[in-house]
Amino acid sequence: MLKFLGRRLLIALPTMLVIATLAFGLLHATPGGPFDTAKRMPPEIQRSIEAKYHLDEPLWRQYLRYLNDLAHGDLGPSFQYRNTSVNELVRAGLPVDAVVGSLALLTAMLVGGFTGTVAALRRNSLWDHVPMFFAVLGISIPVFVTGPLLILVFAVQLHWLPSGDWRGIDIRYLLLPVAALALPYTAYIARMVRGAAIEVFTSPFIRTARAKGLPTRTVVLRHALRPVLMPLVSFLGPAFASVLTGSIIIESVFGLPGIGRYFLTGAINRDYTLVVGITVLYGALIIAFNLLADLCYAWLDPRVRLQS
């Protein structure tokens, strides 16, 4: 186990390096620079700004400088928000996404898992068809529709909930964004769980267990859970990473100061450090969650030999 972990962590470093390099290269290859405004500046000033941000150095030197800073945990200064560092922006934005994202995925897992299991157990009944129909709806209606719709109904019409804003851990302000973010994941998980559960329940092994007279609950919890959880786990790994780095649409619809919005404006404004910084963060999270997912695989299905 430790050998496995060690190996994976060892691979993680070059992976991060590649991610950082790719992101860096891609950003710099994109046309337009961070200080391009419609009003052209005198070359002297342009030079001065570029010198300040080391944009006048040859690309390889900027790259090495960036890597050096990265190794020290410094993501660099933001190019679009002058006088602010990327670390600060991430520090400010990450908790927002973490709270909203984990609540959303937690909800999605609970609601989706429960709905999907029930649907599989009561196959072809109303418990199956109706939730599954809403699940398909949940996947097909985009977030930039459900978000404003929720605001329209609950905030504007009914005045039950505020229409957005970030006030920390306050359920009134969290309810709508979490609901909007959770919906597609819930739908996806419900369908996935239902499908996997059906496959498992109709397997000869399970039928044998049932024929033996084991109560349904035992069957579900002890034997069926693992094979159902496995595709779930492989989905959730990247899903966690992606909600943590912010759902751009949720953030802009509800006015949440998360990382996703910075990323979008950063790409548009060519804020190199910000975009590369968030990309690197994203990469680290993906690697971490994938590792977690693989560990869960191993735990769930002991037949999977951990590579050594």
Added chain:
Amino acid sequence: MNAAILPRPARAAGQWRQSWERLCRHRPALVALALLGFVVLLALLVPLVSPYDYATPDWDELYQPPGGGHLLGTDGLGRDLLVRVMWGCRISLLVGIAASLVSVLIGVLWGATAGYAGGTTDSLMMRIVDILYTVPFIPLVIVLTVLFGRSFLLVFVAIGAVSWLDIARIVRGQTLSLKNREFIEAARALGLSNTTMIVRHVVPNLLGVVILFEAFLSFLGLGVHAPLASLGTLISDGANHMKSHPYLLTIPAVFLTLIVCSFSYLGDGLRDALDPREQR
């Protein structure tokens, strides 16, 4: 040992016919198929038959609600919504299916190879997947647009390049767990299991995601250009009018939902048809 993993014989011709018959018995799948067929038919015929086209504005008929001369109403430029939605269906279906095929192909090949090979190859291949997950999307799209100019083909490439990752992960996961069971028909079981699993899990959901992806790309300047619009574009335009002219949103949303729902139920039917373990 798990009795579910009995060696499975190769698919005989008779088995395919049985699968087809099972599919036919799956009511929702049939309905879905019929619905899809209907939508495809509409999408093909309506633009040919209708007196309106998707681009010409009609200044006297702005924002007409459904009914009357325009069956589904008109948009902000007086263009007939039915024709535009039909064009949208065409584009969305085309892009959805083509891009999904591309990504399924790549994803299955990649994931199966990784899972089956195991060891360093698996590690390397999955690390590449990890890396690709994190490539910042918008700059990539902008670079692609600038480097290759405007190309519809590019939409497939861009979408396919991003969506195959999930499939690869899932396929590899399944491959990993199945591969370690020692029996002769492992490869066959793998193939079957992967196909059913992809059909069941991924394809119905993937198409929806892919179609929405395409709308986002259109917004950024990649993909179909105005005045053509995909369902995704129509929906995002309609969302701007959600309060004032909700039909501009609900109609394309209904069509999109219909298409995605149909693919889902069709996928269910295919699963039941292909995988005889699940008895009805």
Added chain:
Amino acid sequence: MRLSKILKCSLCQRRLAGAALALAMTLTAALLAACGGEGQGPDVPVVSSIRVGTGLAADQTLRRALDAMPRTLDPSLLTDVDAQKVTDDLFEGLTALGLDGSMVPGVATSWEVSADGKNWVFHLRPEARWSNGDPVTSADFIYAWRRQVDPKTGTEYAQALAPIVGAMAVATGHAPVSSLGVDAPDPLTVRIALNSPTPYLLFLLADSFMQPLHRATIERWGDDWTRPEHWVSNGPFVVKEVVIGNRITLEKNPLYWDAASVRPNQVIYYPLETLTQVGRFMAGDIQFASIFPNSQFKWLKSQLGDQVVTGPYLGISQMEVNMLGPPFAMSRDLRLALNLALDRTILANKVGEGLQEPAFSVVPPLPGYRPQIPEWASWSDERRHAEARRLYAAAGYSAAHPLRVQLDYPTGEDNRDVFDAITAMWLTNLGAQVEPYNEEFRVLLQNLRLHKAALFQNGWIGDYPDPFTFLQLFQTGFDQNFSAYSDPAYDALLSAAAQEADPARRFRFFEQAERRLNEEGVSIPIMYYTSRHLVKPYVKGWQLNIQDRIVSRYMYLLEHEGG
């Protein structure tokens, strides 16, 4: 056999399933319809129940929206409109913005200008204070202006000071900072030397780039001086907190010399997307929205009535052609054909929902300036279309050989419909096949700098209410002259205007120049912009102005219920 099996085993279940599906769909449709129901026509307004009293509200916290998060609050370094809206509340220059948007004395109480219009003297008021108690002196202005043009500071808009003697020489590194044509003979006097008479100087002085700065704070804290804990400014408000991406909170500056007249205790700015602003406004979370979507205008008007406020904005949406190559460089007929074939009234009324004014020439309406509307603007549609077709044919195009060109425009929510309509008009009226192509703004900017686009949109917002800021766009050598139009006669007219001290004669030169532009058809104007706001009925103390700079200090909240 199979059939009976279906009928027997699954009939009930399938029926139920079908019914459930139908029910679900109906419910969903009903939900969607209900939510959008109000939009179908003039209905009971959603926010009709706001009752406004006559006394002042207990809580004088103003909540306003911005279109985007300001990149910085340093007045010299900022480049975006949203940042300037905030610094308008934080700093006061020699002149300041009055309630109606006109220039009123700020830190300066009076001023004189020499006969040739090139030398100004400003007298400062002794009671002006910084928020930390220090007096505001002329040295603060000199420091700020030198900092603005100093290449070492790296400001993005040093050209703001271009009218001042020596400014550009300093900015391009050819002269030391001390050679800037400004000086402070005593702590209460500022002198400015200009290159030429600049009647709009008073407007320039209220811009963020001309605000005074507190030298000691900047020298001590460097880039960090804008943080709330170090903040020092001389305006009606100071920065209390900044939550990036979420809000900027300002609170009243008790040491501002006119603090007694400043009504709000706090102003909170929220950077929000357009649609989000509408939602928040209707939910009552913000009181003053900075924008709303054009396409929602009629509906919002039906719902909110007088809370929807629009007015002219100093800007124009126009298209320009590339004068460096085919197809437009050689063919004036073609340029004019495109101009005439555009049905601007339809664009303004139908596509723009009647919000914007059709534009026939580059300079928007300005007091004292005679609009140069071309003759053909008042022709009947038939006559105009016929003439357009004649010009099109004269340029060598026909049905068999139509014009094929691409129209580049920046990605933006309101743009797509407008350009779809424009290209459709050209197709219908001329047979020209113009293909709309939207690009991300910076990519477009690069293309324009390299003069790669043949036909493109170049929306322009005036820096100050003067024709020069618009006509400059077509001056040879101007950086944003993306059309590369170069006309010695035109340039000569602009130079003559620059040297003219008498405002009326100056305008006549500009009018001539604009006429020339119209004749050449380099610009294809579309519409003049409007500023659009949503304002709660209990918010008072504001007026629309052409630059859409509405400061918070005069605003106050009446007591109210609901909304």
